Amino acid sequence: MRIQGRRENRKKRTLFNSLLLLLFILLLPLLSPAGAQPADGVVITEADYQGLQAFKRSLVDPAGVLRSWNDTGLGACLGAWAGIKCVRGQVIAIQLPWRYLGGRLTEEIGQLTALRKLSLHDNLIGGQIPESIGFLPNLRGLYLFSNRFSGSIPASIGNCFALQAIDLSNNLLVGAIPSSVSNSSKLYRLNLSYNNLSGSIPAGIPRSPSLNFLSLNNNNLSGSVSDTWGDDNVTYQLQRLNIDNNSFSGSIPGTLSRLPLLLEITLSNNQFDGRIPEELGSLPKLQRLDLSSNSISGSFPVSFSNLSSLVELRLDNNLIDGRVPESVDGMQNLSIFSMKKNRLTGEIPETVGNLTNLSRLDFSDNEFDGGIPSSLIHLSNLTFFNVSNNNLSGPVPPALAQEFNESSFRGNIQLCGFSPSAPCPSPSPSPNLPPAESPPAQKTHRRRKLSTRDIILIAAGILLAVLLLLCCILLCCLLRKRTAISKKSKDAAAGRGEKPGGPSAGPEVESGGEAGGKLVHFDGPFVFTADDLLCATAEIMGKSTYGTVYKATLEDGHEVAVKRLREKIAKGQREFESEVNLLGKIRHENLLALRAYYLGPKGEKLLVFDYMSKGSLAAFLHARGPDAPINWATRMSIIHGTTRGLHHPNLKPTSSTQTHASRQHPPGPPTAAPTGSPLAAYSPPLMTAAAQLQVVRHAAPSRYRAPSSSKLKKANTKTDVYSLGVIFLELLTGKSPGETTNGADLPQWVASIVKEEWTNEVFDLELMREVEGNVGDELLNTLKLALHCVDPSPAARPEVGDVLQQLQEIKPDPGGSTDGGGAEPGKE
Structure with a gap:
């Protein structure tokens, strides 16, 4: 028993010592320094x-x-x-x-x-x-x-x-x-x-061979820029040089040509003078050159025709004179070509029409003469064009006159054909020749024979009188018809105890008419007949997979947007009418109102909308002047509006829909409430299932489309969210999706910059001036949300409703609600 007791005590002491040692190990860091x-x-x-x-x-x-x-x-x-x-x-x-x-x-x-x-x-x-x-x-x-x-x-x-x-x-x-x-x-x-x-810039910086990125812009730096860049015996790594918005003076250093990897040179808004160095034309990889708003003189460098990688060239607001050389088409990748406010003379070269990637061409406020080259009609990617305030003459090519408004051409006294107020004169008839060998005696005794010119003038007068008479008759008929329709509408409304044209009145149907077919009216600010619609003056606004959009001016001066659907992709008449009658009831602040539709006797289908006269989002963001900044509140309002338009419960948009939507019908100026939704948003419900599949799988490449959309068997909301995210990034960065460099699209470029912790370089310079208080947080949170929307994995992207909810948390929109539904169908 005694031995057993000793063993138990020994075990207890061993256990105690073990616990004590463990406690000492645990407390050792706290007891030691x-x-x-x-x-x-x-x-x-x-x-x-x-x-x-x-x-x-x-x-x-x-x-x-x-x-x-x-x-x-x-x-x-x-x-x-x-x-x-x-x-x-x-x-x-x-x-x-x-x-x-x-x-x-x-x-x-x-x-x-x-x-x-x-x-x-x-x-x-x-x-x-x-x-x-x-x-x-x-x-x-x-x-x-x-x-x-x-x-x-x-x-x-x-x-x-x-x-x-x-x-x-x-x-x-x-x-x-x-x-x-x-x-x-x-x-x-x-x-x-x-x-x-x-x-000034320290002397050692131009001699730094490892430097890849140099940005000194928006400071108070001054003096001349050293002409000691690079070395012929060393490969310098500099790719981006940005020193704009300072007070630098003197000549542009020609030794920049020793930097063979340069992608971007931005020297705008300084006080540089002298000529543009011809040596800059030897930079093989240069993609962006901005020398605007300086005092640069001399001629346009011929060597620039060697800049085959150049995407953006801005030389506006300088003193450059002489002619633009015919070899300018050597800049085959050029997308932005801005030469406004210089002293350029001579004709615009025909070879400019060979720059097929051009999206922006601005030759305004110069001294160009001659005509506008017909070759410019081949510039299918052109979204901005301006040759105003020059000495140009002759007719404007019809395709350009239809695509761009008169502000692109005004200030050229001898230019014609770009608006109804500047028609081109009719060609003068050839003069009448007197008959040969006519006896003098006969001339004195016979009355003068009518010349060809006299006959033409008389015939024209008679024709004009007949036309005026026909117009008067037609006008009387139209007035009678309109009065009858109005009376019929009022009588019908009175019988129902309702006001005609109100939201609850339902569609108003006009059948037959001189044009035949069937016109169905929804509620709207005015009424027109099928003949009014078909006889309206129309100009093409754009084309898409779904059809062609026209701006139509009715006889009474009202303007509407008309979409003619492609017949092979639209549903049959019964199914079409069922869908379009539902769409006609939708009223939402961020969707264009569908006011009427027309079914022609030969199967044609027309949709009639309110006409938005404030231009496109692309022009609103990228084609404005430096004196028209867009603040953060306005951009955020556009973001909210676009998202709410996409989230409307009665629409079934597709990936290609949202792209067309936001680009075709965007907001107006900063003072106006933005409208972010398009004609295209109404098209998918009216198409056959097979046509929708073809649109998604074979749509033309777009910087707004999700990379995986062409592989889909059917459209889904995640592809729409991707397009929405690209629009967010466009508003945050101020960049068009096609402007980024090194082959990366806008989402890839933004993601790479954020990954390297250079986030401030993502945002538009205009927005960076507002980074105070909550604005900085809103920018960053919206950027995170945008990157979430453009996630390469569709499953990782949020739903549209979640996007709207997060936007409300970032910056509540007083004009919207989190449900995104807007007004109820059929109600304003």
């Missing part, structure tokens, strides 16, 4: 721990992001401290973007000697950038953009010889750019834009 670390190096070093605590104390953290930094350092390198990454107990990265952090940066950040990346962009941090940044020898990435840093850029930054990327843009920095900023032989990205920096 923070710097004491085990062999695996998980515990943070004392210097880094103290540096992070000072960093936390110097910041204002209203969102409580740094609340996790609350232990003795055990969790810092175990992933428990937000935004911290470690290696062997030393901090190598602090990443806290978009966290609403305020306050300032402490000088003690210099204690984090292993730090490689400091990313605090899109916060509210102010004060000076610490000089101790220069004590971080391993620093590779410094991302402090979109904050409120003030003071000068510390010269000590030149001690960080491992730096690869510096982005201090969109702050309040002043003073000169330190010459030491280019000391690192690995620096590939330098962005100091949107500050108040002054002085």
